[in-house]
Amino acid sequence: MTTAIELKQKFVLIWPHLAERARRMMAANEARQLGYGGVSRVSRACGLSRVTITKGMEELGNPPLETGRIRRPGGGRPTLLGLDPDLPRTLEGLVEPLARGDPESPLRWTSKSTRVLAAELTAQCHPVSHEKVAQLLRQMDYSLQSNRKTEEGSDHPDRDAQFQHINEQARKALAHGRPVISVDTKKKELIGNYENVGRQWRKTKAPQKVNGHDFPDPSVPRAYPYGIYDLARNAGFVNLGTDHDTGAFAVASIRGWWRFEGRRLYPHVRQLLSTADGGGSNGYRLRQWKMELQGLADSTGLSITVCHFPPGTSKWNKVEHRLFSFISSNWRGEPLRDYETVVRLIAGTTTAKGLRVTCRLDRRRYPVGRKVSDEEFATLNLTPDAFHGEWNYIIRPRKTEKM
Numbered sequence: 545m546t547t548a549i550e551l552k553q554k555f556v557l558i559w560p561h562l563a564e565r566a567r568r569m570m571a572a573n574e575a576r577q578l579g580y581g582g583v584s585r586v587s588r589a590c591g592l593s594r595v596t597i598t599k600g601m602e603e604l605g606n607p608p609l610e611t612g613r614i615r616r617p618g619g620g621r622p623t624l625l626g627l628d629p630d631l632p633r634t635l636e637g638l639v640e641p642l643a644r645g646d647p648e649s650p651l652r653w654t655s656k657s658t659r660v661l662a663a664e665l666t667a668q669c670h671p672v673s674h675e676k677v678a679q680l681l682r683q684m685d686y687s688l689q690s691n692r693k694t695e696e697g698s699d700h701p702d703r704d705a706q707f708q709h710i711n712e713q714a715r716k717a718l719a720h721g722r723p724v725i726s727v728d729t730k731k732k733e734l735i736g737n738y739e740n741v742g743r744q745w746r747k748t749k750a751p752q753k754v755n756g757h758d759f760p761d762p763s764v765p766r767a768y769p770y771g772i773y774d775l776a777r778n779a780g781f782v783n784l785g786t787d788h789d790t791g792a793f794a795v796a797s798i799r800g801w802w803r804f805e806g807r808r809l810y811p812h813v814r815q816l817l818s819t820a821d822g823g824g825s826n827g828y829r830l831r832q833w834k835m836e837l838q839g840l841a842d843s844t845g846l847s848i849t850v851c852h853f854p855p856g857t858s859k860w861n862k863v864e865h866r867l868f869s870f871i872s873s874n875w876r877g878e879p880l881r882d883y884e885t886v887v888r889l890i891a892g893t894t895t896a897k898g899l900r901v902t903c904r905l906d907r908r909r910y911p912v913g914r915k916v917s918d919e920e921f922a923t924l925n926l927t928p929d930a931f932h933g934e935w936n937y938i939i940r941p942r943k944t945e946k947m
Contacts, residue, residue: 572600726863742876770797791832831916
């Protein structure tokens with residue numbers, strides 16, 4: 545007669561290699577061979593319940609299952625969706641209440657983490673774990689998404705026509721060897737030991753330590769990078785201001801580019817084309833911007849053609865994605881502790897396509913609030929273009945010789 549120890553040893557050796565149905569049927573076969581009391585002895589030896597072994601004895605008389613199956617069709621625990629078919633619809637109503645016609649959803653104004661979603665579903669009689677919520681969301685083609693800047697507000701009816709106008713003006717100027725520059729002010733930066741978005745390679749667990757908050761008082765210095773991108777030469781010039789971003793600062797930056805780069809690279813030209821955003825310190829409504837451009841035209845003898853991008857389309861300005869984006873990438877994760885650091889990081893920006901950048905620090909004062917009177921504005925030698933003269937215009941020198 546097989547002893548309890550021998551019986552238990554038999555199961556220990558083979559048990560880890562069997563699926564649940566094979567275990568059940570092996571236990572049932574051993575119990576049948578032992579005869580009376582065999583079910584109880586096998587239950588103590590292998591750990592299966594008497595009910596499970598009895599069920600296995602019934603299965604021994606049934607036809608074998610199809611190859612690869614361990615249960616008959618319909619067997620096993622029912623799926624969660626089988627028990628609660630309304631769960632996906634309820635979940636989607638919580639994730640996208642406006643799209644599902646429920647603007648008063650309980651989670652309309654709550655961060656929709658999987659734990660919060662699971663708790664709300666359970667409260668609505670749909671008991672589910674946060675792991676299952678994550679699985680369902682993936683099956684429903686949801687994923688974690690951040691915001692994407694694509695909305696540009698209402699489109700101006702002549703938006704595309706202005707794009708074509710700018711492209712045609714730039715094409716003609718480049719074909720004749722005239723300089724074409726794209727200008728704008730980059731986002732102002734705090735100077736100090738503040739966090740800068742991004743990551744850099746450093747020793748493990750040795751990050752650069754920065755201030756725990758980004759709420760500086762007005763005395764904290766700031767940097768205003770004004771960029772000039774030369775389309776023909778794939779070169780950038782950045783005037784790093786320390787005071788205010790005004791129309792005078794914008795034109796002073798262009799003047800600096802012409803003094804240090806432009807007149808050397810384009811010694812014989814008398815025309816300059818600049819593309820600029822529709823707002824900010826170089827906006828088409830800003831009188832000071834145009835007044836300062838007139839001063840630049842008078843002092844250099846240049847006829848300055850300006851083409852503004854329509855409102856809400858600043859991202860199409862080439863200085864944004866051919867200069868500023870690479871500067872941001874170059875200083876990612878690096879605290880901008882002082883002006884020298886900012887200048888070096890900007891000047892060190894390069895790309896595989898040969899971008900080179902010059903940066904100069906401008907500590908001059910540019911006070912805000914300066915008004916240009918109607919009398920002053922009337923002295924401008926400004927000729928608006930036939931197509932949207934508010935966006936496209938030429939400012940010519942008021943005298944032929946250089947000052």
